Amino acid sequence: MKTSQMLIPTLREDPGEAEVVSHRLMLRAGMIRKTAAGIYTYLPLGLRVIRKIERIVREEMNRAGAQEVLMPIASPAELWRETGRWDFYGKELFRFKDRHERDFCLGPTHEEVITDLVRREVRSYRQLPLNCYQIQTKFRDEIRPRFGLMRGREFIMKDAYSFDRDEEGAKRSYQSMYDAYHRIFTRCGLTFRAVEADSGLIGGSSSHEFMVLADTGEESVVYTDDGAYAANVERAELPPPIDTPLEHARPLNKVATAGVGTVEEVAAYLKVEPHRIVKTLIYKAAKELVAILIRGDHTANEVKIKKVLGVMDLELADANTVMKSTGAPIGFAGPIGLQHVRVVADYAVKALSNFVVGANEVDIHYLDANWNRDFAVEQFADLRNAQAGDAAPRGTGTLKVAKGIEVGHVFMLGTKYSRSMNATFLDPQGQEQFAVMGCYGIGIGRTAASSIEQNHDAKGILWPVPIAPFHVHLLPLSQSAHVTQAAQSLYDSLTQAGVEVLWDDRDERAGVKFNDADLIGAPYHLVIGEKGLAQGTVELKERKTGEVKRIPPDVIPATISALIRDRA
């Protein structure tokens, strides 16, 4: 392709709206443009990358025995009402009505639609296992879309759904998708980690997230160096403390702590370590108020709290509610003397004695509080996020923390959807059974963005060969006849050899071409200049390393084909 014939609107300056690297570079390289918040148009270069990733995904899905289908984007509310998700999915579901006032939504995921298909078409165990996938645009009206393709409201996703006769079969399907995901992200050139995850809104029993390790990631993962354990922080289970004898309890002691409310302030003011402070978080759990006790240096995990309390809705109480229920402003709540509020504490609190708590009075804290003497704890449980240095849940070692971008997620669904939608088949004994399901997603655009997060430098993108929009950027530095002729001949021979070439045929100065080429990030640049041609060579530059080789034009096609084959 010639640059002059492609829409590649590169930007010299960073657009004001973009914060993270991948978003900035995709805009600057002319790959995407925003149409509305979280909704993007893919320009030719961006689309080429998307298509490359899709191709890899297709190949691996097919290899794993999944079949491609294409479900509708619009789906009727009835299906969603069957599983309860019409209400449960909430505001994130893009809803609309047709001319007859019937409710529809734009699909955020397709468990309902595929299960509806399968319950109609699958009668016998002989038709199972079945695994269908699609690559399609999804819609989720995210509270806060951000970071370009990283979190859009409209995005391209590969979603697959497996149906098996039994739990054993479902596990095999799950494993086969898990393995396929490994191959996909490896082929895309990403550094990633599969971690244990929570199954969230989709539901089901077990799940893994595929996390691309990058500082801009919105997720935190914990892992051990030996690789024996890796999980989303939200998910990582922390065991109860080993029963060690508590210190001798000192008398309870009230102290003035004027104007210091946060753990850091209290710690500094009273000269105690944050881990000797217990913070009391007042939550609204469904209709009732609950005090959650967490050690000062820990953070609460709302997913875990929801599970322990058995509620769906959980939010921190507002200032007024805290004032009313504890008698003091936020920052001074404590478990001692608290009325009409359940008290649930994290395991770590159980191992503490003589700690600091709020006194439910303005500017007052207690020193040397003890849970077994001064107040009643209804239950101790795992309520906090794992953090660096915690003991690993299973096996040996301590946990480390890293930031990650979730590019894929695999779930064991069990019979959650087949039951609620009555998707059954007849087993060999003629008995009706519910199909055992799994579902598997990959964010295609997010995968592209993640690659940029991991592969870029100050000048632009460094695409890995398999997903690069072009393999080679051909850069003739003059408009003279013999340079143009050399470019044409290289373009022809490379194209014939199956190499994808972007030919910068614009009448621009060398600097402009170099800078655009660095920005766009094709793995190889071919520079054709008068000087080189006079010596019978052109320059082959590897974008990533900057390494330059001067090579006679006639051996270029073979050289580049070999390089690309090695890295594909």
Add this chain to the structure above:
RNA sequence: CGGGGCGUAGCGCAGCUCGGUAGCGCGCCUGCUUUGGGAGCAGGAUGUCGGAGGUUCAAAUCCUCUCGCCCCGACCA
């Protein structure tokens, strides 16, 4: 939804405090020169100042409402 910020030429921004001709850089168009890391000179085009209403002789500027966007927190591929 809560908190913070921004909407002025294609892009990046100034002008707003203190009302009075709408500006700068880059890009774009024409010509000449130049041509290995974002050229020089000369000439030129481009604005409902996000929108609506109000105050005023006069509004980008002051007031009210509204829409959009970005950033920080609770959701997810």
